[in-house]
Structures are given as structure tokens and as C-alpha cells.
Amino acid sequence: MVKPVKIDVQKLQQGAETIVLDHSPKYFDLADGEDYEILGRIKGQVTFSLLQDKVLMEGNLDATFRMDCIRCLKKVEIPIQKSFSMFFIKKQEDYVEDSAVDPDEEDVGFFKGKFIHPDNDIRELLLIDLPDYPLCGDECRGLCPGCGANLNKEPCRCAPEQKPDEGAMEEKASDWKEKIKTILN
Numbered sequence: 001m002v003k004p005v006k007i008d009v010q011k012l013q014q015g016a017e018t019i020v021l022d023h024s025p026k027y028f029d030l031a032d033g034e035d036y037e038i039l040g041r042i043k044g045q046v047t048f049s050l051l052q053d054k055v056l057m058e059g060n061l062d063a064t065f066r067m068d069c070i071r072c073l074k075k076v077e078i079p080i081q082k083s084f085s086m087f088f089i090k091k092q093e094d095y096v097e098d099s100a101v102d103p104d105e106e107d108v109g110f111f112k113g114k115f116i117h118p119d120n121d122i123r124e125l126l127l128i129d130l131p132d133y134p135l136c137g138d139e140c141r142g143l144c145p146g147c148g149a150n151l152n153k154e155p156c157r158c159a160p161e162q163k164p165d166e167g168a169m170e171e172k173a174s175d176w177k178e179k180i181k182t183i184l185n
């Protein structure tokens with residue numbers, strides 16, 4: 001079992017500390033069963049250095065996720081390869097939210113006491129780039145809501161009278177607009 005990453009802030013006064021990540025998805029609690037899975041291992045390199053009273057964490061992450069296309073449910077591989085940097089600030093007893101740091105402007109984390117436990121932040125950094133609406137491609141035509149045919153591969157099998165017309169919703173909407181216009185006139 002790999003130990004969680006723990007950075008001794010005081011030790012950073014003697015120099016930066018670099019950590020090599022090579023973890024199974026379980027390490028970050030990224031269990032399957034979410035709307036993503038992880039293929040293979042999560043790799044990266046993270047360096048911690050002291051910048052006055054802040055700790056700078058910078059590095060890169062490399063992992064491959066798998067998600068379902070929201071239109072056709074095909075599995076889509078989503079590689080996440082990113083560089084990042086964020087600061088950790090010591091949370092003082094008298095810390096007030098709106099002090100010098102604007103959390104929207106910089107990526108900021110906090111630590112209490114002598115150690116930084118960055119695993120949660122690293123996990124967030126990985127997940128934040130996942131798409132909300134994964135697609136196998138911009139052109140994906142999805143599944144027919146009537147017969148379930150994968151319209152990327154096969155024609156719709158719906159009987160002609162119940163065939164959901166492509167763009168039917170839009171047409172209906174514009175029909176209505178026309179009708180309302182006639183009524184108003």
C-alpha cells in the first residue's frame with residue numbers, strides 16, 4: 001500500500017521536494033462506478049517549493065479516463081495530460097475568507113500545522129478537466145429515441161408514422177411561433 005503524500009513544510013526551507021507519482025486509480029480513491037473509469041495508472045511529477053510563506057506545488061499529471069458518449073453511449077477514451085501550479089497557504093486561526101488571496105484568481109489550497117497532504121488536491125486537478133458532456137465525436141448522431149438504433153452505424157428502424165423526425169422539435173417550435181403570430185395579428 002502506498003502511503004499518502006505528506007510534505008513537511010519546514011523541510012522545504014532547505015530546498016524543493018519533488019515527488020514522482022505512479023499510482024493505481026485506487027490510490028486516489030478514483031473507484032470505478034462513477035461516470036468515468038481510469039485506464040492504467042496515474043503518473044506525474046510534482047514539485048513543492050517554499051515561496052515566502054506560501055508553498056508552491058507545480059508539476060504534471062498523466063492519466064487516461066474512459067467515459068460514455070452522452071449521445072451513443074460508446075466508450076470514449078479521454079487522456080488528461082496537464083501541467084499545473086497551485087499554492088498552499090497556511091490556514092491561520094484568525095484567517096478570514098476575503099484576505100489577500102482571491103481564490104478565483106489562483107488555485108489555492110490550505111494547510112494546517114506542519115504538513116501538506118496534497119492527494120485530494122491532486123485528485124481534484126485530475127477530475128476538473130473531465131468533460132461534463134463527453135462525446136465520441138462532434139458529429140455523433142446518437143441513438144434513435146424510438147428504436148434505439150445507433151444512428152452512426154445503422155438506419156433508424158422505426159415505422160414511418162412513428163419515426164421521430166429529425167429536427168421535429170425545432171419545426172414544432174417554429175410552427176407555434178407562426179401560429180401565435182397569426183393569432184396576435
Ligand SMILES: [Zn+2]
Pocket residue numbers: 069070071072073074135136137140141142
Ligand atoms: Zn457518440
Ligand SMILES: [Zn+2]
Pocket residue numbers: 144145146147148149156157158163164
Ligand atoms: Zn428509430
